[in-house]
Amino acid sequence: MVEAKDVSAHIGGSILLDSVSLSVAGGEMVALIGANGAGKSTLLRVISGELRPQAGQARLKGKDIAAYRPRELAAHRAVMAQSVTISFPFTVREVVQMGGGDRSASSVAAMVDEALDAVDLSHLEHRVITTLSGGEAQRAHFARLMVQTRCGEGEHGAGAILLDEPTEGLDLRHQLDLLKLAQGCAARGAAVIAVLHDLNLATFFAKRIVMLENGTIAADGPARETMTDAMLERVFRIRSAVGRMPPEGTPFVLPHRIETR
């Protein structure tokens, strides 16, 4: 479904991505993890078609991402970027409705209702979005993404969903809710790629973990194989105590800072 082939990207003199290859199939949910500046957001921007890499190619459903027109692309993949700022008083419902693009308010009303309910915002639908807390606004944007995804699915079948730190600012319950919803999209056939900072959420929700380090992929595989003390020390420079939860042996992480002198 989603493919990056030998993608390299640099801005000015600094290399953001160095020949990264990644392939994610429909139905898969992948967590992208790594330290700040490792290239997670850049990789997501390349895969979304927003950033053209200097070398390599991003493909969606077998077609070069650059060959899609924006409108077409929006029907095949949805993106939630970090921190959206809005300077006009749109209501929560209006923002979620934007996911429907050109479609009339009445034709997407049912989808909007469903998405608002799913992110637990039905009671705030007429609130002006700029008056919400950060976490509530984040949930509204996720609901918008769900409407866009639903509309795309209706036309072209499942597509790609790219999430850049979707749980940022959310309380624990809503973090779980949101990732559960993303999992639901994957279950319907979407390829979901999420940048996550919470390693335990990542292992809990994603069957596959991709670790980025300095613009290259350091590890790619099931949590059981990638979430190891050695790997976490290398990627995050933390000393962690990776434990195993019975019965499947799912790893959990208790990080400790490495004292540097």
Place this chain on the structure above:
Amino acid sequence: MRGLTPARSIRPPASIVFGVLILILLLAALIAVMTGAAGIPLSRLLPALGIGQGVPDALARDQLVLWSIRLPRVALAAMVGALLAAAGALMQGVFRNPLADPALVGVSSGAALAAAVTIVVGDKFLLATIMTLPVEILPLAAFAGALAATLVLYRIATHHSRTSIAIFLLGGLAIAALVNAGIGLLIFLADDRQLRDITFWMLGSLGGATWQKVLAVLPFLLATIAAMPMMARGLDLLVLGEAEAFHMGVAVERLKRIAIVVIALAIGAAVSVSGIIGFVGIVVPHLLRLVVGPGHRMLLPASLILGAALMLCADTFARTLASPAELPIGIVTAAIGAPFFLVLLLRHRSLVSL
């Protein structure tokens, strides 16, 4: 933002909004037609318009005032108001900046400078001939000036596809200063007759409205209206940010190009016949957002209508306050608009932080 933007919002239906707006516009037009140095009371208005019987001796005078002075002026005022308000709403949308106003950031000045240069240079070229400068040239020249100013402003304020609100306002200030220096130079070089024309641009006035000017502006107004449905949805999504708009299917660069050209068309046309009239572009869309919300499908057409109505009121006021003399309308709109802008600035203080 509390106070100006209610925390909860339920939008009234479109039919009611546009019904009320059109009613306001018609009322403003009626009052504007009736009042002036030579008043035409309602009882004599219909006969003068050719409906029903009138008193013969007053009729001829009424008809003259109505058809050659009042109606072209009312039509021109309404069109200019519509263009300025629509351009303001578009500019705020495309720059994602509720504080944008074409006159404030030098776009109107750019149009005025281009028009003034055309007058002075055109006069020089036409001096040897018996021709006078055709009215139709000025809107085109003003369009070019407005387009140049908008493009420079865009280049200054947008960096890595992010537009800074503060840089936008400050950059606009610098452009306005530079352009005004150019206008100052022209004033210095101009002869007496040219001086009168140029001063008219600096202050803004609808005096000297003719049917010829109305016809010269009409295509620009129609083009602006025709482009609106193309842009409305894209501008809504652009509110989320350029990257987000792209993610949701908007061809962002194309949308911005169209919007910038339409802004320049609207401002160029308005400035070429009425000079620099400020703050209509910021007051009208802001008032409307409180009622219809920020969605551009409603906001853009509603701005046209309310802009026209508000400009008619301001012009009627400017004509009658010091009657029979006329106050330049730019003074009226600035006196109302500038304090309004300052209040907005205070409300949006957090947005403007550098």
